[in-house]
Amino acid sequence: MKILVSGAGVAGLACARELGTRGHDITVVEHAPRLRVTGTPIDIRGDAIEAVERMGLLAEVRRHRVRMSESVRFVDADGTPVARIPMSEVSDSDDDIELLRGDLVRVLADALPAGVTLRFDDAVRSLGNVEGERGVDVLLASGHTGRYDLVIGADGQHSVVRDLLFGPEEKHLRHLGVYLALAALPDEPRTGGANLIHNVPGRMAGVFHYGGGAVAVFQFRSERPDLDRHDPEGQKRALREAFEGHRSWRIPELLAAAHADPDFFLTPAGQIHLPTWHLGRAALVGDAGYCAAYLSGRGTSLALTGARFLAEELERAGGDHALAFARYETRQRPYVDFAQDSVHGGRDRIVPATWEDIAARDEALRAAGAGEP
Ligand SMILES: Cc1cc2nc3c(=O)[nH]c(=O)nc-3n(C[C@H](O)[C@H](O)[C@H](O)COP(=O)(O)OP(=O)(O)OC[C@H]3O[C@@H](n4cnc5c(N)ncnc54)[C@H](O)[C@@H]3O)c2cc1C
CATH class of the missing domain: 3.30.9.30 (D-Amino Acid Oxidase; Chain A, domain 2)
Incomplete structure (x- = not known):
């Protein structure tokens, strides 16, 4: 299938890798002029580790491991340490991987299969015929137009694809x-x-x-x-x-x-809360669909499991995107609910x-x- 992915962050690059290696024709459109590699260390936890392993990238990701959270100390007004976070709360298990967001983005980008096209400095402007039979008619900000079998919105918390499908961010x-x-x-x-x-x-x-x-x-x-x-x-x-x-x-x-x-x-x-993450031939992955907020420590893991489930279900459904999107949502929803519910303890x-x-x-x-x- 010819698939447009909006956003070259963790979710978009993971989708491009997962879908590209399954033989789909992938274009990723990113509004920044280059890959965005800033950000604090992020965590890969639970089943997201398996998602990375299935991509064949676990060893490379582990090579970039840091241990920032382990060394956090709470200090009083004089700077004297008064408490620390127990290891059992820093991570779910010893297998969890903390690494710089930028390192993960680079690992994913370096692993894109040949044939994936990256278009920087451009963004989705409009989507036509999303619920039609023939494919989605896409207009980009650059004026470029194209028809795609599927559009994946992986363009983060302030997603334009989500706006076009489901209305403005404030609603969600x-x-x-x-x-x-x-x-x-x-x-x-x-x-x-x-x-x-x-x-x-x-x-x-x-x-x-x-x-x-x-x-x-x-x-x-x-x-x-x-x-x-x-x-x-x-x-x-x-x-x-x-x-x-x-x-x-x-x-x-x-x-x-x-x-x-x-x-x-x-x-x-x-957080972004939506009753569904797909409409017609378009679906959302990562923060675009279900941002859990940095307080959850699970946004990157959700992006990785989301990309995996979406690609696997498209393969299993043999081209029936509606069935695949529904199954993707069923598999991903429990992870999202768990992550979104976990934030209040973190804040307190x-x-x-x-x-x-x-x-x-x-x-x-x-x-x-x-x-x-
Ligand atoms: C620069 C940056 C720094 C971050 N720093 C942290 C951090 O320090 N700690 C933390 O917990 N989380 C951080 N995050 C968020 C974290 O990366 C995500 O919560 C998580 O990894 C899920 O990734 P995502 O791909 O869904 O979203 P993101 O990582 O936000 O990626 C979305 C991508 O889409 C691009 N994009 C946005 N709008 C458009 C558009 N209209 N058209 C095309 N492309 C678009 C963005 O430039 C970005 O590359 C950061 C995100 C970014 C973009």
Whole structure:
């Protein structure tokens, strides 16, 4: 089949690999000018490990393994470690793999079969005849047109394909009441030491080391779902306001670093909930269909199992895409429900709402026998 995949992130590249190796004619369209290889370490867990193994990429993925989460310590106002996360909660099992998002994207891109076409700097503009017999008529932003047997929307949380199929993001978005912000710390010494988190009520500030550098990490509770993601100055202001009156540990210095960072990044923790992930000849995979939010630690795993199930079911259904999409959804749905339900514990652990909750969290972690902080 001739298949258009929108998005060259984890879900899109995994789909291209899985479908391309099964003999389909794949074009991937990515709106960025090149592969996007930024991001913190992400996790590959549970059945997503098998998905990577079936792609023949497990050894290569393991080669890039990092162990950032294991070395997280919670510190008090003086920087003294007071608790750590038990290993049993860092991962589901010893087989879980933590690696830089960019490394996974590169591994997947390098493994694309010959014949997969990557179109950068372009994006789906419109989809016609999605529910028809003849194929989907696609218009790209560049003006390029084509007819495809199937269209896969793997274009992330703010998916354009989803908008075209099911309407605007606001209809499907569930704000989880927390924001995440990241800023580079170019002057941080390379200690190679622990990754530190300091809490004040409803907020965390931290310093994480990965990829040869250091990053300031912030999370803060806010019920406002509407901080404009296209307004970095407004986002920096919102971060400063969120930490107003808090000067303990390294908070002022880390806020200054955020203010100075031209690549400052801020995102709400939001989930996408849809009753179905397919319409006619189009289907959604990954964050586009079922973003679970970074708090779940499972978004990448969902993208990988989703790509696998979709490709396997298309093969099994012998070209009956409607049957294949329905079966894909049946197999993937339990993973999505589990991941989306798992976020609240993560939020309360990392961003406790009150001083009492912070003390109770630290006490519980120490009682859980996580070892010396
Ligand atoms: C640059 C970046 C950094 C990230 N950093 C982190 C992180 O630090 N921690 C974390 O937990 N998760 C992060 N994520 C999200 C994480 O990668 C996903 O939750 C997970 O891997 C599922 O992947 P996905 O392919 O569904 O979505 P994504 O990884 O978001 O990939 C979507 C891809 O589609 C592209 N795209 C978007 N809109 C269009 C369009 N209209 N047309 C064509 N292409 C489009 C994007 O550029 C991207 O390449 C990041 C995502 C990106 C894109």
